[in-house]
Amino acid sequence: MLTLIKNVECYxxxxxxxxxILIANNAVAHIARDISMHSPSLNIIDGSDLIALPGLVDSxxxxxxxxxxxxxxxxxxxMQLSDASLHGVTTVIGALGTDATTRTLPDLVAKAKGLNIEGISAYCYTGSYHLPARTITGNVTDDVVLIDCIIGVGEVAIADHRAAEPTFQALAEVAAQARTGGMISGKAGIVYIHTGDGKRQLSVLxxxxxxxxxxxxxxxxxxINRNQSLLDAGIAWTQKGGxxxxxxxxxxxxxxEGEIPAAEAVAYCLNKxxxxNCLSMSSDGNASLPIFDDVGQFVGLEVGKVGSLFGAFKALVLQHNVSLENAIAIVSSTPAKRLKLxxxxKIEVGCDADIVLCKKTTLDIVHVVARGKQLVKHSKVLIKGMFE
Structure with a gap:
């Protein structure tokens, strides 16, 4: 399977x-000023007036x-395949949240494996909001070591009324377990943290x-963009290398209620x-976004959208004047590096051929390639998920 992207401005x-950019099978094979080759199986994509950026990594x-x-x-x-692919997201990390009763880890792992078959790259976290963490094998370390798509634990909730109010000791223990699993397996062993709007903020970390x-x-x-106070606390956290x-x-x-739009929050941090490489954005796609009335009664909900990640990326560049290089890092290379993917x-020889081609002026998506396979062509879905 060969694809050649011609005359594209590459980041x-x-x-x-x-x-x-020459793509062979699932990887970038060569990057040069002028690549000339002929093959009946060669897929040529005209990159004129387009920019190429790495596929987005949604943590x-x-x-x-x-x-x-x-x-x-x-x-x-x-989530369906095109929920991600149409919006340039080629890598997702799945998680459980509040509900680890009707939503289970085996189902999460199975969904990740299914998305990998359909065309994007999918990983997941073991555990959920609560500690002690629910696992598949019996403990966090074994899940990270033995289950190929599990790269850490999360999203563990802190400073939230739905959290188990994890103590310093409990959080330290699960972090040590995840870290050990990561060291043994060569994975990140990350502890992904859901931060609520409680007064303790990041103090337990x-x-x-x-x-x-x-x-x-x-x-x-x-x-971290829930409110201004938490955002400032987040900036203090980055000063420790977080x-x-x-x-x-x-x-x-x-x-x-005070939440700061993600792009605005990132721009604020950059200006500070x-x-x-200490900032990223994620979609929280397919999460519930509850709506309450004036007396706090539930009246409905909206659903988180994976596509909101690319929208925030565009806002970084077009509304907040963040450089393309920094904006791309925030939605691709920074999360990839932190998760040890x-x-x-990045678009480099030997790396997975996850590439998004956008219009230079509007950043509208034209083509999307994931692991060397073109999923989106001329802004239309080329390959759909099994049940779309």
Whole structure:
């Protein structure tokens, strides 16, 4: 399977100028100014007036669906292949959240394996909001070591009324288990953290890092754009070497209550001197976004969209004047590096051929290639999931 992208302005995420990109099977085989070859099986993509960037890496998607706050009938649907591919997301990491009762880890792993067959790359976390963590094998370390698609534990909830209010000791223990599993298997062993709007904010993470030998890089807190106070606390966390993640799925009520749009929050952090390699965004796709009335009664919900990640990327560049190089890093190379997905998040020879081709002026997506296979052509879905 050969694909040749001609005359495209390439960002790896660092700018490479106008080049040709040869893809053989699932990997980038060659990048040069002018590649000339002929083969009856060669797929040629005209990259003129387009830019190429690495496929987006979404570090939090409820790929198997999530529980809703309004009862059994409000459980959110599974993610479909085109929910990701149409919006340039070629790598997803699946998680359980509040509901680890009707949503299970075996189902999550099966969904990840199914998405890998359909065409994108999918990984997942063991555990859920609560500690002690639910696992498949009986403990976190064994799940990370023995189950190929599991790369860490999460999303463990802190500072949230739905959390198990994890103690310093409990969080330190699960971090050590995940870290050990990561070391043995060569994976990230990351502890992905759901951060609520409670007054404790990130204090328990500071307690673990300050009182154990576990580094800040072992934790990956998300939802940091919930409010201004939490965002400032997140900036303090990056000063210890940690990364912070902004959530791109939102609704009108969340914004009215003080949530900061993800792109705006990232731009604020960059202006405060936080480096791009300490910042990322994720969609929280297929999560429930509950809507409450004036007295706090549930009245409905919206569903998180994987496509919101690319929308926030565009807003970074077009509305907040963040450089393409930094914006691309925030949605591709930074999460890939933090999750130790070394073959993702960059356009380099030998890396997975996950490439998004966009219009230069509008950043609208034209073509999407994932693991060497073209999934989107001229902004239309070329390959659909099994049940789409």
């Amino acid at each position: 790896s995420p660092s700018p490479l100028g106008t080049v040709d 939090l998607v409820h790929i198997s669906g999530g529980g809703g706050e309004g009862g059994f009938h409000t459980r959110t649907p599974q 500071h307690d673990v890092v300050d009182n154990t030998d576990i580094p800040a890089s072992q934790f990956y807190p998300t939802h 990364v912070i993640d902004m959530t791109t799925s939102t609704n009108k009520q969340f914004i009215e 001197g936080v480096p791009a 070394h073959h993702k998040g």
